[in-house]
Amino acid sequence: MNQCGFELSATEGKKSEAHIQGDWAMGNSVPSFKSVKPQIEEHGYVQIDLKSDQLGHWDSRLMLFLFELERYCNEHNITLNMTELPSAAQDLLHQASAFPVRESGQKIIYASSLLTQVGQHALGLYKQTQVMLTFVGEVCLSSLRLLRGKACFRQRDLWLIMQECGPGALAIVTLISLLVGLILAFVGAMQLKIFGAQIYVANLVGLGMAREMGAMMTAIIMAGRTGAAFASQLGSMRVNEEIDALETLGISPVDFLVLPRMLALIVMLPLLCLYADLMGILGGLLVSVSLLDISVVEYLIQTKSALDLNDFLTGLIKSSVFGVLVALSGCLSGMQCGRSSSSVGDAATSAVVAGIVSVVVADAVLTVVYQIIGF
Known part of the structure; x- marks a missing residue:
């Protein structure tokens, strides 16, 4: 040289x-x-x-x-x-x-007007809405194929996902629901004790868990636990090009991956909701017996008189809707995942945020609807 x-x-x-x-x-x-x-x-x-x-x-x-x-x-x-x-x-x-040189400690700031930023956010929202509606449409078509017996997925995958969503979540659902019941009973007891109406703690806990807190807390737990897991699983498959391989083989990823996950949550979330209701009532029972001198029989009789099947039915309907929303949020975030490993973490975070927000919004809407129709 x-x-x-x-x-x-x-x-x-x-x-x-x-x-x-x-x-x-x-x-x-x-x-x-x-x-x-x-x-x-x-x-x-x-x-x-x-x-x-x-x-x-x-x-x-x-x-x-x-x-x-x-x-x-x-x-x-x-x-x-x-x-x-x-x-x-x-x-x-x-x-x-052609690019500006950054000196030591100096930050390059690319300024844009407020109108430009608003336009960029509006375009981003439009594209995101378009992608979401397209995904929901694909899921609806996949559900129609399922009803006709033409959906392509393995039944053992469905049973495995149901086991992970149901029995696998019992421990965390038990803990959270029991604590929610304890909190509702303790807060209610502090106020009802003033009027000597401690027995109505059973009404407060029973109605609160059956109509509202049981379904909502279970859905939030599943959004953080199962929704993030769905996003991570599908995101990893996107990074490893497994989803591309399914498309190359002529297999619909929505049928093979999304549909069994959505069915598993639709089936298991109402069952977990009923279990959460039971644990919440048990939490209220512990507070009533230990702090309010109410016997177990009195508490159970008062709970039975305060609740009917319609109260449990409202919670079951909510939980079914929440199951669809959590599954869609997790699967959509996973299917939209990028090709890098960091995108998998972003997809999981997006799934949890979208799932919790959609659950809270849907709960508010359903509560208003129940109030209007007198259900």
């Missing part, structure tokens, strides 16, 4: 010729711009003509040197003539100069 160098020679006036010599490639000792800078400052050149007739092989080390030289010349009003450089080197320098 030829020894590389950078030699400055004065011509007429304050002009200079810079001869680039040798191979500016890995393995050679190349001059740094700091070693050349004192020569330029000493002679006070106003124009430098680069000559590359003796240049051999070169790589990014030459480009870095020329980039620093060009920046220095621009800052000190020195004309740098690069017409005799190889065309590839000129193109690379032009592309590098």
Whole structure:
């Protein structure tokens, strides 16, 4: 390999010729711009003509040197003539100069107007809505194929997902529901005790768990536990190109992956809701017996008189709707996952947020509807 160098020679006036010599490639000792800078400052050149007739092989080390030289010349009003450089080197320098240089500790801020930001957010919302509606439409078509017996998925996958969504979640549902029942009973007891109406704690806990808290707390638990798991599973399959492989084989990913997960949550969430209602009532029983001197028989009789099947039915309907929303949120986030590993974490986070928000909104809407129809 030829020894590389950078030699400055004065011509007429304050002009200079810079001869680039040798191979500016890995393995050679190349001059740094700091070693050349004192020569330029000493002679006070106003124009430098680069000559590359003796240049051999070169790589990014030459480009870095020329980039620093060009920046220095621009800052000190020195004309740098690069017409005799190889065309590839000129193109690379032009592309590098097209981006602003960030100094140490300086942040590059690309300002945009408020109207531009509003427009960008509006376009993003429109595209997201379009993707969501398309996905919901695909799920509806897949459900129709299921009713006709033409949906393509493995039954053992459905049973496995049901086991993970149902029995696998009993421990966390038990803990949360029992604590919710304890909290409802304790808060209600503090107020009802003033009027000597402690027995109505059973009404408060029973109605609260059956109509509202049982279904809602179970759905939120499943959104954080199962919805995130769905998003992570489908996101990992997207990263590993398993979903692309299914499409190549002519198998619908919605039928094979989304449909069994949605069916599993629709079936298991109402059952978990009933179990959560039982655990919440048990939590209220513990508070009533230990703090309010109410016997177990009195509490159970009062609970039975306060509740009817319609109260449980309202919770079951809500839980079924919540199951669809949690499954759709998790599967949509997973199917939209990018190709990087970090996208899987983003998909799981998006699934949890979307699932919880949709559950709370749906609960408010259904509560208003129940109130209107007197259910």
